Amino acid sequence: MNSKRKARLSQAVVYVKLKEGLLDPQGLTIKKALEKLGYQNVKEVRSGKFFEIVFDSDGTQPSTKFLNEISDKLLANPVIEKFEIEVLK
Amino acid sequence: MKFGVVIFPGSNCDYDAYKVVEDVLKEKVEFLWHKETSLDNYDCIILPGGFSYGDYLRTGAVARFSPIMKSVVKFAKRGGLVWGICNGFQILLEAGLLPGSMLMNSHLRFVNKNVYIKVERNDLPYTTACQVGQILKIPVAHKDGNYYIPQNELLDLERNNQVIFRYCDENGNLTQASNPNGSLANVAGICNKEGNVLGLMPHPERASEKILGSEDGINLFLSLVHYSNGAAD
Numbered sequence: 001m002n003s004k005r006k007a008r009l010s011q012a013v014v015y016v017k018l019k020e021g022l023l024d025p026q027g028l029t030i031k032k033a034l035e036k037l038g039y040q041n042v043k044e045v046r047s048g049k050f051f052e053i054v055f056d057s058d059g060t061q062p063s064t065k066f067l068n069e070i071s072d073k074l075l076a077n078p079v080i081e082k083f084e085i086e087v088l089k
Numbered sequence: 090m091k092f093g094v095v096i097f098p099g100s101n102c103d104y105d106a107y108k109v110v111e112d113v114l115k116e117k118v119e120f121l122w123h124k125e126t127s128l129d130n131y132d133c134i135i136l137p138g139g140f141s142y143g144d145y146l147r148t149g150a151v152a153r154f155s156p157i158m159k160s161v162v163k164f165a166k167r168g169g170l171v172w173g174i175c176n177g178f179q180i181l182l183e184a185g186l187l188p189g190s191m192l193m194n195s196h197l198r199f200v201n202k203n204v205y206i207k208v209e210r211n212d213l214p215y216t217t218a219c220q221v222g223q224i225l226k227i228p229v230a231h232k233d234g235n236y237y238i239p240q241n242e243l244l245d246l247e248r249n250n251q252v253i254f255r256y257c258d259e260n261g262n263l264t265q266a267s268n269p270n271g272s273l274a275n276v277a278g279i280c281n282k283e284g285n286v287l288g289l290m291p292h293p294e295r296a297s298e299k300i301l302g303s304e305d306g307i308n309l310f311l312s313l314v315h316y317s318n319g320a321a322d
Contacts, residue, residue, distance in 0.1 A: 018192075022237070025197050074154075077147055077183065079190035080237055 010055045011088040012062055016076045017048030051075055062087065090317040091117040093131040095161070095177075097152045098123070102138035102174065105294040113297050114310050123155040132317055133170035134161055136177025138230070138292055148191060148233045149179035158184055170214055170313065171286045175231055178278070178288030187279055187288050188246065189238035194231070195271025201230040203303065204269050206254040206277045206291055207261050213253060213280060214316035215287045218308045224261050225254075225305035227291040229269055234290040236272035236279075243273060254278035254289055 018024050026047040034042050053070075055062050067085045076083040092110045096103045103120065110118040121134070128134060141152035152158070158180075165171045165186055173181040181187045194200055203226055208219040219225075238246060246252060254277040258267040263275045270290070278289025293306030 022192070023195070025193065025195055029197065074146070074150065077150070077190050079182075079239070080192060 010062055012053045012055070012067055013050055013086045013088065014053065014067065014071050014075050015048060015050045015084045015086070016071070016081050017046055017083075018080060019082050022080060090132045090314050091119070091130060092133050092135060093119055093121045093128065094135045094137055095121045095123060095157055096137075097139070097141035097155060097176075097180075099141045099143055100137050100139035100176070102176075102292060102294060105292070106135050106137045106174070109294045109297045109307070109310055113307060114314060116314060121157060123152070123157045125157050126160045128157075128160045128164045128169070131164075131169070133172060133313055134164060136161070136171070136173040136180050137294075138175030138177060141176055141180065144176075144233070147183070148176060149181075149183040152176075152180045153184040162186060165281075165286050168283065168285050172215065172313075173286075173288040174294065175229075175234075175290055175292060178290055179233065181286060181288045186286050187281055188242055188251075189236055189279070191233045192235040192237050192271075193233050194235050194269070199230075199232040200234070200269045201228070202269070203228045203296075204277075204291060205257050205259055205261075205267060206289075207257040207263070209253050209255065210250060213284045213287070214313055215280075215309050216253065216312050217315045217319075218312040222261065223308075224257060224259070225291075225293075225296075225308065226303045227293055227296045227306050228303075229291045230295075231270070231290055234270040234272065236270075236276040236290075238273060246279065247274070249282055251279050251282065252276055253280050253287065254291070 027045040031045040071083040094103050094106050110116050205224050208223045211219045211221050255275040256268045256277050257263050268275050280287045293309045296303035296306035
């Protein structure tokens with residue numbers, strides 16, 4: 001139907017956060033700030049970061065193995081952090 | 090003795106280290122751009138302080154993949170002296186040459202001040218000119234110096250006597266108040282099991298001349314020269 005359609009981009013998001021049990025002073029500070037603003041019902045805030053990754057591919061989705069590899073090798077430090085992967089359709 | 094000081098994009102204590110070796114120590118020293126790969130003919134490689142790659146992602150996380158790091162790892166595995174100062178320490182942790190990791194300082198602020206550290210061992214190439222229990226006054230300047238290692242690995246680290254420097258007060262007491270960043274067990278510097286790789290957060294190169302307020306840092310440089318001369322005999 002549309003021969004000029006571009007090759008589909010595939011996308012993934014990697015979420016990185018501190019392991020449980022590790023003190024997260026940023027999260028604590030944000031929680032305290034929320035309390036100061038009057039939001040008393042917040043039990044815990046854990047901070048983290050995420051990476052949106054766009055693949056220049058033929059439309060095939062990036063493999064979980066590949067995403068695990070780059071997360072383990074670079075995006076997260078396994079000593080202190082854990083990661084979650086989400087492949088976007 | 091010949092030192093090599095690695096320059097990563099964003100290193101900013103490279104000249105400090107270079108100048109201490111050249112002017113105070115009067116030993117040979119050369120800069121090594123991070124894209125170089127040959128480390129032949131060097132006795133000690135210094136990974137200096139700074140903000141390599143802007144500290145993006147995590148401190149040291151990108152620098153550890155610089156071309157020179159493959160050679161640094163090989164050099165270390167062969168027993169070569171590899172010394173990471175501040176950001177250099179963070180790079181060694183990311184590269185897996187030293188165990189553990191850095192977290193952001195527990196108070197979340199950049200800390201820049203003189204601290205006291207206690208020497209735990211003087212049988213390392215880096216500490217032969219020190220006394221065990223000696224207290225050194227050396228500045229720190231970092232935001233991510235909160236040393237962390239899982240509890241079971243901390244036990245191994247202590248059992249193997251790999252903690253070489255601890256934050257202390259002026260009298261050598263290991264107090265919470267004297268710990269500038271929240272590091273576990275007041276850890277300021279550690280070595281690998283073999284003792285040829287050392288990382289520490291304080292900056293000895295900024296405390297190696299009287300005019301800078303402390304000369305205590307020169308002890309580490311002198312130790313390396315003593316060690317090297319001894320090894321050559």
